[in-house]
Amino acid sequence: MTDTCRAVVFGGDGTWELRDDFSVPTPPPGGAVLAVEAVGLCHSDVAQLAGHKHVPGEVSPVVPGHEIVGRVHALADDADLGVAVGDRVAVDIVWYGTPSEENPFGVRCYGYSFGLEEGAGLWGGYGEYMAVLPGTHLAKLTEGVSAEELTLFEPLSNMVAWLGQAGFQAGQTIVIQGPGHMGLTCAAYAKSLGAANVIVTGTSDDRLRLDVALEVGADHVIDVMVDDPVDAVMDLTGGFGASLAVDLASAPGTPSLCFDLVHHRATVIWAGLKDRQAVPVVTDKVVMKGLQVLG
Structure with missing residues (x-):
């Protein structure tokens, strides 16, 4: 050797x-x-x-x-x-x-x-x-x-931990911001748990990934450069909002956007790294909607 x-x-x-x-x-x-x-x-x-x-x-x-x-x-x-x-x-x-x-x-x-x-x-x-x-x-x-397929253990284990911590249940709606391999794995795992509605958001540059999201478990995808994500999510949920929003994007605006995608007493997971930069967050929305925020 x-x-x-x-x-x-x-x-x-x-x-x-x-x-x-x-x-x-x-x-x-x-x-x-x-x-x-x-x-x-x-x-x-x-x-x-x-x-x-x-x-x-x-x-x-x-x-x-x-x-x-x-x-x-x-x-x-x-x-x-x-x-x-x-x-x-x-x-x-x-x-x-x-x-x-x-x-x-x-x-x-x-x-x-x-x-x-x-x-x-x-x-x-x-x-x-x-x-x-x-x-x-x-x-x-x-x-x-x-x-090669087994390397997905890392994003998948994150999803098992995070969605478990959030108490996500069959019949609930989840919005996933960011269609990278973490977001795609999240969509697949949420659907396997019996999610009623899996929604994945991304940009026009993510078109291929958004198409893959539909293949692995997403029910709907939203191009945020074409449609307002809050309006689109409300349309898809009858104005109610999601039970869980997961931020897996690198954009600085997505953490606070999560608050507008969910209903009262819902849960938000922040898991997208922002290169250690400070990002704007409207904390009043957490208080007024009684949200649970997990990292």
Whole structure:
């Protein structure tokens, strides 16, 4: 077996390179090494390439990639990760280390917070191999689905958590702002739960994605550059509004817009990253409509 492998490195300034001189890592104490099968491409990867910071302790240069499917290549002798060599796994990117003044919760994320100077430098999914530390959650995956399809575990697991936290139920209406892979997964999952009406919004540039939304579970799509989204949602719900609005867009105006898309005592989920910029929000609407806002 070769002792070297390839990985993509983001420079943090809009540059990247494919390097073939990384050493295949050895398992850290209590940890493991994975042979990466596939990694999803997230919109936040594009922002990361440009040098935008999203997560605590984000560093560069770095091997990125956080929607990771791989096989356990090697385990430390003292590893207690609940997996065996050869198992196909998904990686929970959040790892909890020692708290510090700069990072009071000790949160670090694979593909973001581990630099090239740590170990072999392979801590993200854009490499042929990556190391994981003790305490990392590795979820075993089926052999009956392709690795590429399995990379959807990350957006899907978010939807299971978020819609569960919101108490979304069969027969309710949901509005999803943003038809990226998160929004499309949300539409599919909401429909599988028995949603009466799944509405996805996007721009004219999202036309292809809006068409896909109709294929995977959306009942209606709204081009917000053609139709006013509030008027359209009210027309589709008989003037009542949705039970749940989910913001998965990057636009700064969508968080507050959620308040106008739902009925009284409804729920809003904010999950679209805005590159850490301040966005305008009319909080009076939360009070007057008795809304629940989740992040």
